[in-house]
Amino acid sequence: MVHRIHDILSGLYMTILAGLFLLLDGIPHLIEEFGGQSPFQNIFPFEPSWVTVIICGFPLVYLSIRRIVYNKGISKISSALLISMAMFAAVAIGDIFAAGEVAFIMALGALLEESTTERAKKGLKKLISLAPVKGRKIQDNKEIMISVESIQSGDYLRILPGETIPVDGRIINGETTVDQSIMTGESIPVDKTIDDDVFGGTINCFGAIDIIATKVGEDSSIKKMIQLIRNAEQKQAPIQRIADTVASRLVPIALMIACIGYLVTGNIIVGVTVLVVFCPCALVLATPTAVMAAIGQATKHGVIIKSGEILETMGKVDTMAFDKTGTLTRGQLSVQSILVVDTDYSEVDILQLAASAEAKSEHPIGKAIVSHAIHQDLEILATTSFTMSVGRGIIAVINGVTLYCGHERFLEEHNIIVDERVQQNVNTYRSEGKVSIIIADKDHIIGIIALSDTMRRDTADMLSAVSSLAMKTVLLTGDSKETATYIGKKAGISEIHAELLPGEKVSIIEELQGKHHKVCMVGDGINDAPAMKTADVSIAMGSIGSDIAIETADIALMSEDLNKIPYIKRLSDATIRTIKFSIALSMAINCIAIILSLLEVLTPTTGALVHNVGSCLVVLIAARLYDRKFI
Incomplete structure (x- = not known):
């Protein structure tokens, strides 16, 4: 019952009513405060501010008693x-307007804080509203x-145009375009076809599709996102815990200064004014409102930040470490060039023969060559014989001709000469981070196909933006030195480490931390998880990363947009700056107000105005984080 009364009185409409009664009482009080004669004296049979004291004061008293009863230690003092x-002291000296003013502006500050928090939670509320409740099972x-x-998991589902996809799945029939902005932050719908993955909670825009469910219930992407955001909102940043502790300890200090002020001046109003202006409301509000606004801003752009503590730590990061495959690169081999050695063959001939020979291969290199040939609309010729030597090469017979596809040692084992010109080309490709497949018949080499993992389109821009934020960039990869060096230099990374096992990545991060660097690790795979766990902050490529990497990471990107990485850093820096500025502002206002109170310049009425304007300013400054542009 009491809690219900608290909720009603602290609501918007009751606060507005309290404000109207305060205004009715405020005009004559303010006129008198500045030496004038109010024409409205004795109009009311009682002071209208009493209504404000009751409406806004009850929630305050209820909250303070509740914290004394249920909170532990110093946090009982709030x-x-x-x-x-301060409100009771103002009532005791007969300044009902000051008591009502203090209570009203506190209620107004609480409503502003709630408004900021609600705006920050808008992304979460949208997620929850989009969480589907039904699905069409076949x-x-x-x-x-x-x-x-x-x-x-394993159920077959049909999704019609305009419907929300109920769970994560893989398309087994049909083509469509999916609006997955709520999950990834991508503004443009994405085309999907057979074997493509779809996320629960996203919207099927056009064609009807059939999917097989892969992740259901709490394992689905939308449920995980909702839980991650909820967890983030519940975790305090260290700077917030410090602010709360300081605020609690300021209460006895305020009482002491108020008593001293009264004893020195002999004026009880001075003591009451000190109590009014000393309240650390702005200090308490500074961090949670800023953190909530920042987390809400990030969610809006498809970035899940798991706690306020991560935001604070990210603001201190000075080193960004990156995995290569699947993070800076696409993680898929593709044909980059075809070199003709025997002029009796064209590039098309070499590609067609190599693809036909590799058609039965399960090796990623073979699959990449076949995929490239199919993309070029080339016919895959039948093979009458196929032999594979794992990690070395393959032998296939096509139209009676025996073809060899592999590296130079494999060809030499079959008495095929690799001349100096071919070896030089292979070495050049290797220095560029490319894999070379030499194609030969029984007598001689006819061509070379070079493949490589291609860099993401936005990698170079992202790394340039990261460097512009005065951060060191480090590449940690298990790939060869040649490949790592080529990709690292092309991307503009300042420090490159190659041929690393997962444990060696951990050692390098620990070494950087030993040199007093704050390290953020960006990765996508299972092998990155130990390094991500060791780093001060970790970022997972959510839409393509492994579940282990996403669970381990502090921040998850729900799209493949690498430009979200410098965005996170800019957002974190701005959040820390906002918190520090707000705390400094609130402390400065409090100090000035205390001095003016002791000098009897401020009264409880004007002191409440000065002090609570600071509280409202802090909330409004934090709210700006939600709509600022960081991308």
């Missing part, structure tokens, strides 16, 4: 307790509408 004491060639909770 800003609500100090304001309650069973015995019939469509059955069932609850999302009933869908199991």
